[in-house]
Amino acid sequence: MAEEELKMEEGSKKGKLIIIIVAVVVLIAGGGAAYFFLMGDDDPMPVAEGEPMVQGEEGVASALVKTGTALYVAMPRPFVFNVPGSTRDRLVEIKVQLMMRGSDNEEQAKMHIPLIEGTLLKTFSTANADDLVTEAGKIAIRDSALKEVQKIMVDVSGNQTVEEVLFTGFVMQ
Numbered sequence: 001m002a003e004e005e006l007k008m009e010e011g012s013k014k015g016k017l018i019i020i021i022v023a024v025v026v027l028i029a030g031g032g033a034a035y036f037f038l039m040g041d042d043d044p045m046p047v048a049e050g051e052p053m054v055q056g057e058e059g060v061a062s063a064l065v066k067t068g069t070a071l072y073v074a075m076p077r078p079f080v081f082n083v084p085g086s087t088r089d090r091l092v093e094i095k096v097q098l099m100m101r102g103s104d105n106e107e108q109a110k111m112h113i114p115l116i117e118g119t120l121l122k123t124f125s126t127a128n129a130d131d132l133v134t135e136a137g138k139i140a141i142r143d144s145a146l147k148e149v150q151k152i153m154v155d156v157s158g159n160q161t162v163e164e165v166l167f168t169g170f171v172m173q
Helices: 002-038 103-111 113-124 135-157
Strands: 070-074 079-083 090-101 164-172
Touching: 070 103, 079 113, 090 103, 090 113, 103 113, 103 135, 113 135, 135 164
Parallel strands: none
Antiparallel strands: 070 090, 079 090, 090 164
């Protein structure tokens, strides 16, 4: 009887070992598949650095390929200002971060934060409350802010430095 119990324990140990091995193999295969699908190359066609990339068939203007890691510089305080509206004036608070690529551009942006803040405030002061209520109005003021910041950075440092102006907070009362 002791021999039968010993054989049963050995059999169950082998069964547990096989289950553990199968589970590990399945987890590794699943992890590999997840990595392949999630981290795969999203570019439909390789483009050499510096060459324009055409977007779609609609004839949208070509854009340069963006290379390098995106870096963000947050403006130290939110922009708070009044904007006129058709029925009443509104108070607006916008939190802004700037996106750029390359540590040289990051250093340039950090060095010229007061100049960038002044440019953004000047641009925001041209806004109208009726426009800022709509998504299109917010996009228009953000695009205008990007153009003005890039223009002032070209004047100061010789390159655009900033790739995007991002609104990380937007409140209008």
